[in-house]
Amino acid sequence: MSEHVSSRGNAPSQGPLREILEVWRPFFGRLAFGMILSLAAVAAGLALMANAGARLSGMALGAGLAFYGLRAIGLGRIILRYAERLYTHDVTFRALAALRVWFFRQLARGAAAGLGFRRTGDLLTRLVSDIETLDNLYLRLAIPLAGAVITLPILMWVGLTTGPAIGIVVVILFILAAFVAPYVAARATRPSGELILTRESALRESALDLAQGLREARAFGAERMLARAVTQRQERLFAAQRTRAGQLALAGGFSYLIGQIALIAVVLSALGLGLPRTSPLATIALLFLTVAAFESVSGLVRAGVLAGEVSHAAQRIVEIAHEAPAAKGTAPLPSGTALALEHVTFRWAADRAPVFDDLSLTIAPGERLAIIGPSGAGKSSLAALLLKAAAPQSGRILLDGVDIAALDDDALRSRVAWLSQHTHLFADTIRRNLTLGRPDMSDDALFAALDRAAVGDVVRSLPEGLDTWLGEGGMTLSGGQGRRIALARTLLSDAPILILDEPATGLDAETERAFLTTLYETTTGRTVLLIAHRLTGAERLDKVWLLQNGHLAAQPV
Template structure:
């Protein structure tokens, strides 16, 4: 068993229960297999020996063995149905648990921690990827449980019935897993390569779709179409090579099993001709020998069909481990200080991303006093957005700490802290829902009157009322149907609705035309009044309204922290 399989069983109780149920059902099935073989052998032996002649008048009806045989066949069908139902339920529960863990981790992990490729890989994992676990849970786990029970039960019965045949079966049984493992090692490598190509294809395709307008503007959409086609062809070729290996494995396992059954059948036939064994015993051996090898052959085939699911599970746990952020245990429940009077302080903070050699922030010291309006300026990539992500708790510092009123931010409940913070990103995301629902995202329990009041404060009420259905107008995904300035004012309306004492603004006037910039600037100034505000600004429209301006370059404050000046 691979480490990832042990981890699946350890962290998913539903799979442990599923394995236990499958083992019990396999034990019952083994008992029914033995019973069926004995009943069928008895019926055939009696038929060949003419035992039925004149027996109709006896106390035992000749139809009794056939009735029992029918009952056994019905019970085996019932066990197979129960095994299928339980397996499908276990697979659905396991996938739901893993999806919840991934989405829960992403919900508590900063968006800056994921690159575009990781977003694509995560999307692939949550959809096509986790569905690949079905063959593992539905096929491989029950079959593996059967391999631990059925062959031993049959060998034990054969030992009591005909010990020489039991010895041959016991010697030849290990041949199937040995040959299966030899082919399986090659299959695992090819399946891992297949999944890597699929994840790469999904990530690249997601990135291309997101940047399609830019690609069209620069005339590069045809090139990307060729790139996606080449990646799809590479995945197709790898998939076909993996299937060829899987088919080869089936051929090898079937051949080994056939020769093993022959090694049992030929001596039994010779002994039957020589008179050293009776017909009933010979038939029992011939019926049970293939059943002893059947679970191992099925396990080999199920292993190859489930190999992709194992590769996906490895990627799932790698993602969860990579995005895991340590918590402070019980200390994480420290009450949040009063954000209206608590200063924000960065004490020697360094932030480093795994995919970058240089730190995003390096030994930054900064204090934001209560009610202060601080503007961060500097070139793109200097670390300004990372500084906001620190204050939001989206990223954790490699060294140093962020404090709120002297309390380490890492010790606070992140959900409770974020209720004190209003965040307006550079490109706010609007969902495929109505305008009122998009604004109400800031406070789900807000009334319609409060939503409209927030929209008026954000200079959004006039254009919203002009929409075909006003506040009930449905928007497309990512706010399709609104201009960039209108989307920004919807985001500001969310912030007004939250009415949090701390405001974080990430270039709210970027990429806007002059008219939209003026409207957003006026709304932003109103929003900053009476709040501790940190504004990332590339344009100068908001700088006159800041109490203090700090320049960030290459992850550092380029000069000692300026003194606090009230305007």
């Protein structure tokens, strides 16, 4: 994966963040209450420090003081701080969970819609790492910034009451530490934040390649090559993280330096050195308040460094929402099942060559035909178009004379079923794999489909039957059995049109021929479109087409 950092400028983009906030709108009440708790804890902390300073200075001057109020403020601060941490983290986790659901829904409605046209590692990074990065938006940016806003007038009032000169100095330094420095840090470090997320995505892709392809890597002696790719991308990520760590250390040091200058200024005002002399009692109260104020915003400059990651993470997440989904329609579903492609031109991206160029094809009801061609010819793209997971740039796809762009997606997919080479079996039971989206199906219906797929007896022989755990990718079954389970799931749809996208890939010749025999026998009366790179079982087909360079050519059966 190439590393690309946005060149639109260093300032954080606000558009994606606004979209994230729209997703979080149902949580605004909870988020606001959490912020109120945080502000109350900040106010209690400031009051505690200011009162402690005033009382200590009063004791030094021999004044009698009662500490009941101070104890009450201290206890209140502890309770508020605990409640704030507990509540704000809980609402943040809830908001992030909602964001993941929203992300998945946007992904499902987009152009790639589960057909495998995305890099798994990149999707995993967006779904996990990028979304987790956004907890900084509320916990480390919004809440501390709100605390700084409420602290500023309090510090200004106490400072100016102590002495106009020292009050102005402390307020200016506080504004620098709480607002100016974080903004400058955010602008300056945005590229490094983007680079970290980009390299995390690249590393995750390499790690998944190594994990998923380990069997093939061992067979061909390529383990070291794949491991070296992981190590290289890991080192590049570490380099970016070291750069960011240096930026965080520099930002933290700068924030600490400003706070120390503010404390020195308060001490100098008490001594009358370079600033008008102030009252010892008021000055000590201001000193304690200054310590608390600058401590409360000490993380804001460091948060500014993280702002680049937050902004880029939001941008990567909402990119999914900006992908144009296939057009939704409301036209009634026609009764017939004839399919036709009329002068279809399609490409996945504007800078890529057309997959189809003025492609036309007619498929009669009940017809069985195959489209063969080399890898990359666009055979799987045809399945994406017929399922409305993608839309052609020009031309039309018709179902019984009606443009599928005018049909409702779910209604169309009740007529068109799909079985691919990568049909996924989830790490769950056989029952739950068969009843995706249809949990109310009876055991009789499930076994009827399993019997038609010639795997019913296998399932009956298992100790737990339909409730047998399959494991990741159906690893507890053989390849042929797993493919038959996937076929049974497809047959449960009763769709009259069946698209078979390389359904027997990975099976040995004997298992493949047996599987295709079962498939053809169980789809009698249905329209079958077989997509393959080579032809097996041609005797059961009506037509064969060769797809090459975006065009179809009839082949002898």
